Amino acid sequence: MHKQKYRALARVPLLDRTPLMRLKRLGEALGIDLYIKRDDMGALGGGGNKLRKLEFLLPPAIEQGCDTLITFGALQSNHARLTAAVAAHFGMKCHLILNRKVPRAGPHYEAGGNLVLDTLFGAHLHLLPGEDDPLAYCEQLKADLVAKGHKPWVIPFGGSDAHGAMGHVACIEEIVDQAREQGLKIDHLVHASGSGGTQAGLLIGAQIHGAGFPVLGVSVLHPADRLREIVSNIVGDAAALLGGSLDTQALAPQVDDRFIGRGYGLMHETTKEALSLVAATEGMLLDPVYTGKAFAGLVARARDGGFRPGDTVVFLHTGGMPGIFAYSDELLDAAAVGASK
Numbered sequence: 001m002h003k004q005k006y007r008a009l010a011r012v013p014l015l016d017r018t019p020l021m022r023l024k025r026l027g028e029a030l031g032i033d034l035y036i037k038r039d040d041m042g043a044l045g046g047g048g049n050k051l052r053k054l055e056f057l058l059p060p061a062i063e064q065g066c067d068t069l070i071t072f073g074a075l076q077s078n079h080a081r082l083t084a085a086v087a088a089h090f091g092m093k094c095h096l097i098l099n100r101k102v103p104r105a106g107p108h109y110e111a112g113g114n115l116v117l118d119t120l121f122g123a124h125l126h127l128l129p130g131e132d133d134p135l136a137y138c139e140q141l142k143a144d145l146v147a148k149g150h151k152p153w154v155i156p157f158g159g160s161d162a163h164g165a166m167g168h169v170a171c172i173e174e175i176v177d178q179a180r181e182q183g184l185k186i187d188h189l190v191h192a193s194g195s196g197g198t199q200a201g202l203l204i205g206a207q208i209h210g211a212g213f214p215v216l217g218v219s220v221l222h223p224a225d226r227l228r229e230i231v232s233n234i235v236g237d238a239a240a241l242l243g244g245s246l247d248t249q250a251l252a253p254q255v256d257d258r259f260i261g262r263g264y265g266l267m268h269e270t271t272k273e274a275l276s277l278v279a280a281t282e283g284m285l286l287d288p289v290y291t292g293k294a295f296a297g298l299v300a301r302a303r304d305g306g307f308r309p310g311d312t313v314v315f316l317h318t319g320g321m322p323g324i325f326a327y328s329d330e331l332l333d334a335a336a337v338g339a340s341k
Contacts, residue, residue: 002208002245006169009241010059014086015042015051020178020314026281030302033312035184036284037175040291040319045085046117048078048319052167053159053197054086061153062090068145071155072097072134074265075127076289078320079158081114084123093150094123097137101130102265106329113326160197160230162237168201169208175314176209184312186213190301191316192294193217193227193255194264198318200234203251204242213314216254218297220290221264224257231255258300259293267330270296275324275331287320288327294318 019038027034039049061069069087073080073096080096087094096118102109118125126141128134138154145152156164179186189206193199199217206215219227231253239246261268267288274296275286286292298315300306307313324331 002242005242005245006166006208009056009163009166010063011055012058012062014044014055014058015039017174018042020175020182023282023284026278029281030299031309032302032307033310035186035312035314037171037314037316039171040317040321042319044089045082045121046319046322048082049168049171049198049316050079050082050159050319051086052171052201053164054082054155054167055170056163056166057155057159057161058086058090061092064151064153066092066151066153068093068095068150068152069155070095070097070138070142070145070152071159072099072138072157074098074102075100076102076109076114076265076323076326078114078287078290078323080123081117081121081322083155084118084121087123088121094121095126095141095145095152096123097126097128097134097141099128099130099132099134103130103263104265108329109326112328113322113324115326117322158195158197160195160200160234162234162241164197165201165204165234165238166241168198169205171316172202172205172211173209176211186211186314187311188216188307188313189213189316190216190218190294190298190313192220192290192318193231194219194221194290196227196230196234199227199231199253200238202316203231203235203253204238204246207246207251214254216256216297216301218259218294219255219257220260220293222257223260224255227255227257228253256297256301259296261293265289267292267327270300272331274299285321285324286317287323288331289323290318290320
């Protein structure tokens with residue numbers, strides 16, 4: 001019954017099935033059979049997993065004839081970029097409330113990366129100091145737009161609510177199908193976990209599609225206890241959306257919070273190592289905020305014996321590549337230091 005209710009939910013197709021690819025050289029170096037799910041590849045907005053969430057978040061805005069999307073995030077938010085791209089694709093206006101909560105400055109971070117793409121997609125940017133309340137600002141902006149005759153629709157932070165989580169139920173369905181097609185038995189799935197909706201959807205998807213493998217979220221934002229609470233709350237809301245048919249007690253989130261470093265959006269040495277390792281070994285790009293930290297967690301687990309030799313491990317690449325250019329000054333400095341050794 002839960003599959004039927006999930007498939008009956010309104011959905012707008014935004015992301016075609018993404019590849020599940022083997023990283024042979026890197027896997028051999030880590031002693032595992034390593035695969036990567038390429039949700040960074042997409043036709044809209046530069047790609048990224050937030051498109052999966054927007055597939056389930058957008059239908060009510062379209063059904064109600066809304067002409068404007070509003071969402072919020074950090075200054076270099078990938079979610080904001082993809083919301084702006086989707087708004088442009090459907091002929092809507094878009095307002096992005098971007099909070100300066102990450103303590104970084106300089107032209108690369110404050111005028112490059114995702115901000116360039118937000119502007120190209122025609123979004124209206126509202127830049128707030130780190131201490132301001134984006135939710136309060138959002139409510140006032142929404143009221144002002146309504147007063148001017150617009151019909152705005154608010155997309156939640158990170159797209160992370162019960163409906164947004166359904167996008168990663170779909171992701172697990174793809175992974176299960178691809179594993180069967182490729183003759184794989186997956187032992188572990190590892191991903192970056194921030195606002196909680198991705199991990200909630202992956203856990204639900206693993207249960208209702210009978211995936212048979214654990215899902216590990218490497219936190220990029222919250223301490224483990226707080227992230228587990230957030231994910232569990234979204235799982236509970238999603239269970240209600242699907243008719244309460246999920247075994248929520250069996251969906252306890254696994255979280256590794258050792259790679260947050262100095263905080264959200266701030267790199268540390270393991271992040272830089274992960275970016276360099278994947279780029280130099282496989283010619284593929286991670287981002288400094290999400291996938292770089294998550295892959296650092298995967299590498300540490302492989303090196304520390306957290307995986308058995310030869311385990312099949314899938315890494316979910318959630319996108320974020322434009323963020324590399326927002327951190328290019330820091331990455332170039334690190335490369336220069338490495339070259340001088």
